[in-house]
Amino acid sequence: MTIEERLKNNIALALQLLLLLVGVYIIIMAEEFRIWKIPLLIIGLLSWFFFGNKTKYPIIWIMLFMILIVDLCNLYFGVANHHFMLLYMVLSVLLYFYHKRTEILQKNIQMLLVVVVITSVVQKLMSSQFINGDFYYDMMNKGGLFRVFFRFFPEKFELIKSNYQSFLDLNNTNPNLYKKIELKTIIPHQASVSLVFAWVTIFVEFLVALFILVKPKNTWTHLLFAMMILGVLCTRLETGFMALLSICGLLLCHNLKLRLLYVLMVVGCITLVVTKFGFH
Amino acid sequence: MTEKTKEYILKYSIPSLAVLVIAIHFFFVNTQNLNAWKGGGYGMYTGIHYQYNQIYIPGMSVDSLISKKGEMKSIFDRLKLMPNKTNLKKAAILVLKTRDKDSVHIQIWKPAISRVDNTYTRVLIDEIYLKNSEL
Structure with a gap:
């Protein structure tokens, strides 16, 4: 089968990538709540090996869903937001095995994306620390933003390290003294850049949500969405969540070149997650 | 249907x-x-991430209290994530029970940054004073 033929069957490809991503995620989280996961894995894997071809039930997906539920029940306020997204997506896939209708699966994914991105916009608008640029300013000072690029500029990296040390020293003092420290800025006009960047983030996310709601399969929508994902990856290695969003894009997109871009992003993100270079 | x-x-x-x-x-x-x-x-x-919230107990090192994974660490982590009266009281009760003290004062602080005057400081979210006699 050629690459083009593989890309034409985007649903099968996306499900394969999702299966790989959930598998990797579950291995990373495996140490937590072993008492529940060990029996689930033994029963699930044996059923899959012995009855996988004989039954109509998607045994492997059911097992993965149950393992995700174990983490959710025990760590509801501890798991990352993409754990919830993973659960919704696996649930959509389970339903897909029942109804077998591509347009319903795509509607699930489309609406999920709209809900997630628009909620992210609302959360940002509700945070004064975000809308006045203070949050990005702090992230830059402590190396939380564009860290990958700053590594190529040793003098900037030294500033970040020095800022972080000042922050640690402050935390070793009695907070009742209301001591203030001054952090060193990393880039020129950082105060203004942080503010502009915050509002650009809100605007782009809002546009993405709007486009996905109105034109979920349009090439321009996916160009913007893919650019947003790449933009997030450039600022910070949120690889787990971005892999999930790329799989969503792959499920919805009609353009073969953009499908290829999504596949490359998912594979790249999974590689970074597995090698623990990015966040899971 | x-x-x-x-x-x-x-x-x-x-x-x-x-x-x-x-x-x-x-x-x-x-x-x-x-x-x-x-x-x-x-x-x-x-x-700013909630892990940067700071728990302060006058006269006691929080780092040594939570050095091992256990009930104390999980209660303190929960306090950083959800800094409310209930979690402050839970933390205070646990400290009183494990440290053999007559009373305890716990504060939870959050970081505050200002890009305008380029300063970084901490702001008190909440605090609790609890005596052993109140348990």
Whole structure:
């Protein structure tokens, strides 16, 4: 089968990538709540090996869903937001095995994306620390933003390290003294850049949500969405969540070149997650 | 159930579940002071991470209290994530029980940054004074 033929069957490809991503995620989280996961894995894997071809039930997906539920029940306020997204997506896939209708699966994914991105916009608008640029300013000072690029500029990296040390020293003092420290800025006009960047983030996310709601399969929508994902990856290695969003894009997109871009992003993100270079 | 209703349910039940989880997140944010980063509300990267919140107990090293994984660490982590009266009291009771003290004073602080005057400091979120006799 050629690459083009593989890309034409985007649903099968996306499900394969999702299966790989959930598998990797579950291995990373495996140490937590072993008492529940060990029996689930033994029963699930044996059923899959012995009855996988004989039954109509998607045994492997059911097992993965149950393992995700174990983490959710025990760590509801501890798991990352993409754990919830993973659960919704696996649930959509389970339903897909029942109804077998591509347009319903795509509607699930489309609406999920709209809900997630628009909620992210609302959360940002509700945070004064975000809308006045203070949050990005702090992230830059402590190396939380564009860290990958700053590594190529040793003098900037030294500033970040020095800022972080000042922050640690402050935390070793009695907070009742209301001591203030001054952090060193990393880039020129950082105060203004942080503010502009915050509002650009809100605007782009809002546009993405709007486009996905109105034109979920349009090439321009996916160009913007893919650019947003790449933009997030450039600022910070949120690889787990971005892999999930790329799989969503792959499920919805009609353009073969953009499908290829999504596949490359998912594979790249999974590689970074597995090698623990990015966040899971 | 008609075919149309079934289709409608299949299309919108999972996104509705996501909306329900988000509503629960906002409920906890408003009633229990849950940090926006957690609870399925997609509020990550909207404010400084809650791990930078600081628990301060005068005359006691918090680092030594939470050096090992256990009940103390999980209660203190919960206090950083959800700094409210209930979690402050739980932390205070645990410190009193394990450290053989007559009273304890626990404060929870959050970082505050200003890009305008380029300063970084801490702001008190809440505090508790608890005596052994009150237990």
